[in-house]
Amino acid sequence: MSAIHLHYDVSGDDFTRAGEASGSVKKRLKSLGYDSDAIRRVAIAMYEAEINMVIHAEGGFCDVDIYPDKVEILLSDKGPGIPDVEKAMQEGYSTAPDNVRSLGFGAGMGLPNIKKYSDEMKIETTIGVGTNLYLTINVHNE
Amino acid sequence: MNTYFHSVELEVDKCCGCTNCLKRCPTEAIRIRDGKAHILSERCIDCGECIRICPHHAKKAHSLELEDIKKFKYNVAIPAPALYAQFNNLDNVNIVLTGLKAVGFNDVFEVSRAAELVSEATRKIIKEKKSKLPLISSACPAVVRLIKIRFPELCENVLPLLAPIEVAAKIARKEAIEKTGLKSEEIGVFFISPCPAKVTEIHTPNSVEKSACNGAIGISRIYPELTKAMDHLDFKDIEPLSRSGLIGIGWATSGGESAGILRDKYLAADGIENVIKILEDLEDEHIRGLEFVELNACSGGCVGGVLTVENPYVAQARIQKLRKYLPVTLNHLEDDDIDNMNWENELKFDADIFRLSDDIVKAMEMMDEMESIYKDLPHLDCGSCGSPTCRAMAEDIVKGEAKETDCIHKLKAQIQSVYDQLKGTL
Numbered sequence: 001m002s003a004i005h006l007h008y009d010v011s012g013d014d015f016t017r018a019g020e021a022s023g024s025v026k027k028r029l030k031s032l033g034y035d036s037d038a039i040r041r042v043a044i045a046m047y048e049a050e051i052n053m054v055i056h057a058e059g060g061f062c063d064v065d066i067y068p069d070k071v072e073i074l075l076s077d078k079g080p081g082i083p084d085v086e087k088a089m090q091e092g093y094s095t096a097p098d099n100v101r102s103l104g105f106g107a108g109m110g111l112p113n114i115k116k117y118s119d120e121m122k123i124e125t126t127i128g129v130g131t132n133l134y135l136t137i138n139v140h141n142e
Numbered sequence: 143m144n145t146y147f148h149s150v151e152l153e154v155d156k157c158c159g160c161t162n163c164l165k166r167c168p169t170e171a172i173r174i175r176d177g178k179a180h181i182l183s184e185r186c187i188d189c190g191e192c193i194r195i196c197p198h199h200a201k202k203a204h205s206l207e208l209e210d211i212k213k214f215k216y217n218v219a220i221p222a223p224a225l226y227a228q229f230n231n232l233d234n235v236n237i238v239l240t241g242l243k244a245v246g247f248n249d250v251f252e253v254s255r256a257a258e259l260v261s262e263a264t265r266k267i268i269k270e271k272k273s274k275l276p277l278i279s280s281a282c283p284a285v286v287r288l289i290k291i292r293f294p295e296l297c298e299n300v301l302p303l304l305a306p307i308e309v310a311a312k313i314a315r316k317e318a319i320e321k322t323g324l325k326s327e328e329i330g331v332f333f334i335s336p337c338p339a340k341v342t343e344i345h346t347p348n349s350v351e352k353s354a355c356n357g358a359i360g361i362s363r364i365y366p367e368l369t370k371a372m373d374h375l376d377f378k379d380i381e382p383l384s385r386s387g388l389i390g391i392g393w394a395t396s397g398g399e400s401a402g403i404l405r406d407k408y409l410a411a412d413g414i415e416n417v418i419k420i421l422e423d424l425e426d427e428h429i430r431g432l433e434f435v436e437l438n439a440c441s442g443g444c445v446g447g448v449l450t451v452e453n454p455y456v457a458q459a460r461i462q463k464l465r466k467y468l469p470v471t472l473n474h475l476e477d478d479d480i481d482n483m484n485w486e487n488e489l490k491f492d493a494d495i496f497r498l499s500d501d502i503v504k505a506m507e508m509m510d511e512m513e514s515i516y517k518d519l520p521h522l523d524c525g526s527c528g529s530p531t532c533r534a535m536a537e538d539i540v541k542g543e544a545k546e547t548d549c550i551h552k553l554k555a556q557i558q559s560v561y562d563q564l565k566g567t568l
Binding site: 023026031044047 | 292294295422425426427428491493496497498499500502503505506510513537
């Protein structure tokens with residue numbers, strides 16, 4: 001077999017449920033006996049991306065493909081799009097509203113962290129249409 | 143898988159095969175097979191939740207009896223500070239310690255004294271920035287075992303210092319040898335324990351090759367004789383045996399160990415579900431900026447252990463009262479103490495416990511099969527099949543340890559379809 005495919009719907013506006021998808025993927029990777037460093041990076045990158053979908057895009061879905069040596073993740077939303085990707089990639093840059101920040105989110109570390117923990121990252125974004133975020137996390141053999 | 147010793151045991155006759163323990167176990171280590179509970183030894187962390195929940199008292203914790211100390215020429219009791227919280231209106235710890243001598247021990251050495259040494263050593267480690275932060279307390283053996291089987295990325299965060307029991311046992315043994323001139327094997331050192339996890343830790347330690355402690359007697363086991371002995375004590379008989387400050391005694395309750403760090407970037411969580419949540423969040427780096435994390439599997443901390451007698455919150459209130467007039471700490475590290483307090487073995491992740499197969503391709507095939515089995519199960523997580531959840535059942539089926547018709551809902555549907563077919567032929 002080539003890959004295990006998982007699909008999750010991410011509901012918008014519900015912080016208590018953010019992290020359900022990344023938590024479920026983490027649990028499965030542990031059962032597979034996956035490399036623990038790769039599991040950690042998948043869990044962190046995916047959680048940050050999930051939170052982004054909740055804060056900015058009223059949810060969406062995510063598709064996860066698990067291969068023996070890598071995990072590919074697509075996070076897709078029909079949100080407002082990212083006007084300036086380069087700016088959004090800067091640490092500390094945030095457009096999150098105050099009510100979100102008061103919950104401790106929106107510190108402007110989302111995308112920079114996602115980039116830091118994944119091996120490949122691609123953003124497709126169109127204003128008013130939505131954003132697709134493609135991530136690849138490889139198992140780094142020591 | 144009989145290499146694992148557990149202090150949680152099942153009394154088969156009393157078990158009626160209900161699903162209470164099955165549903166409560168935090169590591170999904172219980173299955174009901176042939177109408178009786180079975181503990182999956184490699185997954186059990188001896189937290190004692192099944193003992194707490196069982197309405198039929200079919201689960202019990204292994205504990206030695208007072209009789210067992212007679213095998214040794216000289217015996218030292220090392221009581222957990224949680225013991226002091228079990229007595230109403232106690233205002234002097236020496237009454238308990240003298241009571242322990244009255245029930246048969248030759249001497250006592252308080253675990254809270256060793257706890258003060260561990261607190262000081264922890265402060266030193268944090269200050270000298272010698273370990274990966276946050277440090278996770280190594281005092282609760284159920285938590286250490288949980289990390290060992292479920293949280294590979296956190297193994298190196300575990301405080302590499304022996305738990306206070308082990309430190310206390312080492313010192314008590316050394317002092318007893320010096321005092322009596324007896325050989326080590328003639329001296330018995332017994333922990334008076336609030337929980338089964340510590341009983342297991344003495345038997346098969348994570349941190350050392352062999353524990354300096356000979357065994358553990360549950361607080362609830364020794365309680366009747368001890369209270370009787372304490373009642374019979376005359377005021378003039380009470381010996382000044384206690385040498386613990388408020389830091390050491392405070393270790394009995396959740397937050398006590400953290401308070402002993404004398405810093406503010408700490409978190410203290412108690413209750414196994416909360417502990418798991420915190421470990422998940424630490425692993426995913428949702429929690430940042432801490433120096434120390436204290437985790438206790440039991441609600442309220444050690445006073446909540448299943449071998450205690452008193453309600454943990456009442457016990458907590460008593461500990462507060464007992465600490466009130468004590469000095470901060472009465473025990474201090476000597477030059478080479480800290481070297482004797484380090485773990486002998488590094489904490490290594492046990493990858494085999496929860497993974498489906500050691501071959502990832504095979505594991506992926508199994509998981510694929512699990513997902514398709516799971517889809518057809520009723521998702522009620524009722525536990526009637528003997529597995530704790532439908533997902534766990536799917537895993538058990540793939541491993542060949544259960545079959546689909548163990549699910550009573552599936553079975554009912556099958557019977558219904560046979561009935562419908564027969565009805566058609568009549």
